[in-house]
Amino acid sequence: MEAERGGAGPVWVSETLRVLGTALTGSSAPPTAWFKESSQKNLRSRDFLVPRGALKKSFPDGETPEELLQKLTSLNVPGVPPIRTCQRSATGLVIQLDRPAVFHRVLKDFTPYLKPAPSISDSGQRVVILNCTPLHSCQRLETFKLSHLRAVLIADHLAEVLRSRGEQVHLVPAVRNKEVEVFLSQLGVSWPCSTEAPILEESVTSFKDYLKEKIHSNNIRLNPGQPVDESSQRVLFSVPLKSIAEEQKLCLQGYDPNLDVFLVNEEDLAHVARLQRSVRESAKTATPCVVLHVVSCEEEFHQQKLDLLWRLLDPGATLITQKFLICGPVKVLGSPAPVSGPQYFHLRKSQMREASVMKYGDSVQGASWDEIINSLTSAAIKFELMATPHRTQVTLNTEDTNITTKGTKSGAFVMYNCARLATMFDSYNCAVCQGLYPDFPPPGDIDYSGLSEEGEWLLLFNYIMMLPEVLSQSAQISLTSPGIRVTANTEVVCKFLVNLSMDFSCYYNRVHILGEPLPHLYGQMFARLQLMKAVRNVLHSALRTLHILPLTQI
Incomplete structure (x- = not known):
């Protein structure tokens, strides 16, 4: 054949x-x-x-x-x-x-195209410890900034795509505040939650004892001063990081040249203890370990200090590769005061509900609509914060006109097209139950030669066949490259989903997929439905890396 x-x-x-x-x-x-x-x-x-x-x-x-x-x-x-x-x-x-042959090869079994393309990692199998630094210091929901939320969403997405590529991923730290845990779960963020284990307190105590022993030999000072303000923790030690690093001949290439004295508090020592514990747990697998710090730009300087403090407190840390993925700032237009992550979520949710009421009227009520609006809000926020390269500033507009249920650049538009596909397949299944259409044939028995529309090849060649490449690109981080900063392509999945939704929408509006219930039209209808099944699964697989549940109705 x-x-x-x-x-x-x-x-x-x-x-x-x-x-x-x-x-x-x-x-x-x-x-x-x-x-x-x-x-x-x-x-x-x-x-x-x-x-x-x-x-x-x-x-x-x-x-x-x-x-x-x-x-x-x-x-x-x-x-x-x-x-x-x-x-x-x-x-x-x-x-x-040979397009008919390619349609057949891909659509008879499209499951291989729902995960990253086969590739060889630049360092073989390894453990990646994703250290989302804002979660260490964010102990109250009121202090959860938009820049913190952006870093968490990027780390959450990276964890998913790295796992899909076969990497072992450990997430640090576990969320300790219940309100923060509930807020992240509203956004579908999959992050571990727990209280601190006693072993952490033991590690912090040992770090304090070590620093006390080094007071005289390394110019480390004990309890040098009071906190800067009421929200700050009490300073425990003053550590001259730069001079100690130079004395121990640690490589400082890529670090801020202004690194000098570090005023260390209790939370800093706990941060190091969490990293140390995670590395020791991963060492049980006898697999190379890399620590990737996902940092908001305003916290990079402090995290560099923590990096060097860890090496001082734990000689084994000098053997651990540490890299920094920096997330750019988030600027909000039209707001005289800073907007927190939870405030922005509730604002977008309110706007999404108003937009839904304007479109669908009084039917927007009840538990099912609450789930729909939560899902639309989560998608809208994730696309707003993640569709821009992670190192670039994100500018958000708080105006009501900035949110709609069908804006073609939004996560809500992607969700809307997921719902259109679900509705179409519901219509087909209902017609089968009524005896209007026959049961769907095995995909390998379908004749795909009738797929001759430009939009059909576009969907197959640019999206179904390209999802493995996009997922691989999103997870492509050179953790063995020189320097301490790395870049990732975390924006590519959002852009891919928006472009796919626009091209699918054009095709869907132009082509009548569910034809008349006439036997001579079934062949082309089944070919198109199988193509749509693949599009649906590609949408769902890409959304899964963002932890967004696709809509099934709207």
């Missing part, structure tokens, strides 16, 4: 680019010449491209050998989709895939 040409397993965009690059250059070096097309205009004629300028690096005369074209057209490699044509054009060397 033509649809099976090239094998029966899943196909991967990254693997295709690698194989095409190797075929072009004859080298196993990372491919740089080939590009995957994504715009609807270009996808009308090609799926992959080598620009003419790049071709000249391999073929100075500008002529691509005919045997190379034949080789590329006849590629039969696991992980690479079947190719229909490979041609020279004015833009360069272009490839168009």
Whole structure:
């Protein structure tokens, strides 16, 4: 069967680019010449491209050998989709895939496309300790800032995508305040909660004893002063971090040059004790350990001090890789006073309810609508705080007009399209129960040749096949790179979901998926429904990394 040409397993965009690059250059070096097309205009004629300028690096005369074209057209490699044509054009060397065969390969079993693409970690299997620093000091809900909320949401998402890639992840610290725990659960944040174990008190006591022993030899001063204000903890020790680090020949590259004296309080020692305990627990697995501090920008300087204090208190910490992922500030427009995370949640929830009432009227009431509005609010806030690169400032608008149930750039719009899909499948299942449609056939028996709409290929090629790449990109953090700062692509999932929702919405509004109950129309309807099943599952899988429950009705 033509649809099976090239094998029966899943196909991967990254693997295709690698194989095409190797075929072009004859080298196993990372491919740089080939590009995957994504715009609807270009996808009308090609799926992959080598620009003419790049071709000249391999073929100075500008002529691509005919045997190379034949080789590329006849590629039969696991992980690479079947190719229909490979041609020279004015833009360069272009490839168009055998689209009916690709539809069949992907849609007969789309489950491999719901998780990160297969890859080899830059350091092999490891334990990643995600230290969300705002949660150490935030012991009351009133002190939970928007910048704290942004850091927590990013850490929560990172934990999910790292686990989906096979990493072992430990979350530090456990939430100790019940109000903070309830607030985070409203947002779907999956974070451990517990009271402090006695072993933590023992560690803090041992740290105090150690610092007291070092008072004379390292210029450490005991109880140097009172707290700055009533909200501050009492200072226990004054530790000249920079001079001690230089004496112990610790590398300070990447640290703030103004690091000097650290006024250490009880909470600082508890913070170090929690990290130490988590590292010791992970050491039981005999797996390399990396500590990733997810820090709001205003707390980075303090966390660098804690990093060096940990090395002073625990010699074993010098062997632990510590990296910093910095979250930019959150600015609120139209608010004369600072807005806390809980205040912003309640504001957005109120606005979402008002927008829902304006659209759906008096039906917006009862437990089911409360769940819908909570879900919409959680999605809206997460997309607002996470759709921007983590190191960039987020600017929020508190005006009522900034929140709607269908704004195309919002998390609520993504949820709305999840509900549309759920409603469509409910309609199909009801029609089956009424005898209007036959039962759904096995996906491998469906004829996908009727999927010829531009929007159908767009949904498959840009989204269903690309989710593994997006999830891998979101979790791509070089924890072995030099320096102490790292970057992650935590914004890509939100952007992916918004773009998918817009393209799905255009397709859904243009194409009649559930056709007339006539036998000669069933083939195309089943192909489209299977495509929609894949879109639905892609939406749900991507939302799962954000801990957002998709809506099933609205």
